[in-house]
Amino acid sequence: MNLFNILSEIEQRDAEAYEKFTVSRRKLFKTTAVAAAGSTGLLAATLNKAFAADGDVADVLNFALLLEYLEAEFYAIGLNTPGLIPANDRNVFAKIGEHERQHVDFLRSALGGSAIPKPTFDFTAGGRFPTAFSNYGTFLVLSQAFEDLGVRAYKGQAPRLKGNRDVLLAALKIHSVEARHAGEVRLIRGLRVWTSEQETGGAPAAVYMGESPTMQWTVDLPPVVGPKLVQREGNVGQTVERVVREAYDEPLTKEQVLAIAGPFVRG
Amino acid sequence: MKNNDQLLRPAVGPSVPAIPSVERRLFMRQLGLVSASTAAFLASCTREPLVDPQTGKRQARLGAEVLPDGTVDLGSGDIGISNLAYTLDQLETAFYATALQRAMNVTPEDRKVLAELHDHEVAHREFFKTFLGGMAIPMLDFDFSSVDFSNRNSVFDAAQQFENVGVAAFNGTGPLIHDVEVLKIAGKMVSIEARHATLARHMIAPKTPFALSHELVDAQGRDWHLTPGEVVARAQKYIKQKISIANLPTY
Numbered sequence: 001m002n003l004f005n006i007l008s009e010i011e012q013r014d015a016e017a018y019e020k021f022t023v024s025r026r027k028l029f030k031t032t033a034v035a036a037a038g039s040t041g042l043l044a045a046t047l048n049k050a051f052a053a054d055g056d057v058a059d060v061l062n063f064a065l066l067l068e069y070l071e072a073e074f075y076a077i078g079l080n081t082p083g084l085i086p087a088n089d090r091n092v093f094a095k096i097g098e099h100e101r102q103h104v105d106f107l108r109s110a111l112g113g114s115a116i117p118k119p120t121f122d123f124t125a126g127g128r129f130p131t132a133f134s135n136y137g138t139f140l141v142l143s144q145a146f147e148d149l150g151v152r153a154y155k156g157q158a159p160r161l162k163g164n165r166d167v168l169l170a171a172l173k174i175h176s177v178e179a180r181h182a183g184e185v186r187l188i189r190g191l192r193v194w195t196s197e198q199e200t201g202g203a204p205a206a207v208y209m210g211e212s213p214t215m216q217w218t219v220d221l222p223p224v225v226g227p228k229l230v231q232r233e234g235n236v237g238q239t240v241e242r243v244v245r246e247a248y249d250e251p252l253t254k255e256q257v258l259a260i261a262g263p264f265v266r267g
Numbered sequence: 268m269k270n271n272d273q274l275l276r277p278a279v280g281p282s283v284p285a286i287p288s289v290e291r292r293l294f295m296r297q298l299g300l301v302s303a304s305t306a307a308f309l310a311s312c313t314r315e316p317l318v319d320p321q322t323g324k325r326q327a328r329l330g331a332e333v334l335p336d337g338t339v340d341l342g343s344g345d346i347g348i349s350n351l352a353y354t355l356d357q358l359e360t361a362f363y364a365t366a367l368q369r370a371m372n373v374t375p376e377d378r379k380v381l382a383e384l385h386d387h388e389v390a391h392r393e394f395f396k397t398f399l400g401g402m403a404i405p406m407l408d409f410d411f412s413s414v415d416f417s418n419r420n421s422v423f424d425a426a427q428q429f430e431n432v433g434v435a436a437f438n439g440t441g442p443l444i445h446d447v448e449v450l451k452i453a454g455k456m457v458s459i460e461a462r463h464a465t466l467a468r469h470m471i472a473p474k475t476p477f478a479l480s481h482e483l484v485d486a487q488g489r490d491w492h493l494t495p496g497e498v499v500a501r502a503q504k505y506i507k508q509k510i511s512i513a514n515l516p517t518y
Contacts, residue, residue: 088474095476102488155454158441162450165442165518172438172457173489179458180479180490183465188474193462194387216394216455217448224393229386230367235379238386247390249458251451 060157062116065107069118072100081133125263145203147182156251194246206260212245330402343514345449346402348440353395360388361409369416408507427467433460439492443516
């Protein structure tokens with residue numbers, strides 16, 4: 001697979017689609033109100049307007065769409081594999097899978113003709129996770145990795161959407177749902193809800209690379225935070241540094257995310 | 268009526284002398300906010316006109332102030348938005364501290380979780396306190412008398428409500444933020460609030476879709492969001508001082 005090639009193809013296609021789309025959208029608004037039926041269509045129309053003026057927005061949304069395709073298909077296969085997900089946990093993964101499908105639908109309708117098609121995925125990542133759908137433990141590790149990666153991916157793109165309030169708001173509202181998913185999966189695994197470089201839970205280390213700074217913007221946190229903590233209740237592992245690094249989720253760049261997601265995309 | 272005076276007063280707070288921007292920047296330096304990026308942030312704020320020529324509304328991104336009647340005005344622009352987040356972080360920290368003192372019928376594991384949530388909120392609160400310096404609101408006083416601390420489920424239910432307001436507040440104010448560095452910090456915190464909300468609900472109904480249910484996530488798989496006014500409407504009953512968002516940016 002070569003994800004970067006796929007994406008540069010997409011970018012080229014985007015440029016053409018962008019031209020066509022601007023024209024077809026104009027036509028659409030003239031000839032029909034069908035696109036505005038239902039709230040998805042309404043917001044999608046607003047977003048269409050937003051990104052038609054800004055190629056960067058379409059690029060961000062297509063990047064998000066790639067990750068949502070990946071997650072949606074991962075849960076669809078998992079839920080359709082008999083004996084993989086224990087009965088107790090099925091409802092949780094059904095709900096997460098439903099959200100991921102909704103994210104795909106939403107992004108596709110927002111992107112209209114510029115939406116990338118769903119690629120083919122390889123959830124073994126070229127043999128690295130051969131039991132992705134035959135061992136529940138492996139499935140959980142991948143689920144955690146995809147959700148935590150999704151959180152970092154959306155977070156990294158937020159600054160690129162700053163010029164478009166509607167799009168930024170929509171992305172932020174998906175971003176926090178990914179964090180809810182990540183938290184839920186981590187709790188099912190009996191792990192801490194928060195991330196740090198030090199505790200990867202078996203996920204690829206790159207997913208948590210750079211997750212542990214203790215300086216945020218201008219503020220060196222441990223000296224100001226330390227004296228105010230309770231850190232008690234028999235929690236021996238609870239150092240000031242761990243509190244600080246777990247209290248902030250860090251972004252990843254698009255390139256960093258694609259390097260991690262790449263092995264799961266066949267093309 | 269005694270309050271008529273206040274009701275009739277324009278919602279912009281007391282008038283502020285128009286300080287020339289260079290002088291104002293020096294004034295801000297004196298507040299101790301001297302690190303390079305903070306100074307740059309504040310310098311960028313001073314590019315805004317003090318008063319919007321069309322609406323006559325105060326535009327400058329100035330800090331919080333306590334009005335003569337005790338109302339705490341959060342300030343304007345990114346400082347106002349940061350003070351709103353700081354308000355919620357103060358509220359959550361105080362709630363968890365109170366819960367650790369007063370919650371009854373809690374297990375050692377419950378207490379450990381409450382302590383961890385408390386400590387994370389401290390890590391957010393102290394960021395804003397340090398970052399805002401002289402622009403920050405004072406420490407507020409809280410009233411949790413409406414919370415039932417006699418059983419663990421009601422404590423975690425209150426916790427998940429505070430955390431979910433936090434998520435919705437960060438999401439709703441994100442698009443109103445002017446400075447990209449402030450947006451980045453908000454982004455780093457909002458997903459932690461979402462993890463907290465999930466944990467708090469997990470303490471009530473573990474390993475169920477309760478933490479992902481429809482009152483939290485809409486039919487398009489997205490979180491709800493709240494405007495600053497809606498945030499204050501939900502938080503005010505726990506805060507003794509009246510909070511004013513009159514100078515915050517709006518949609």
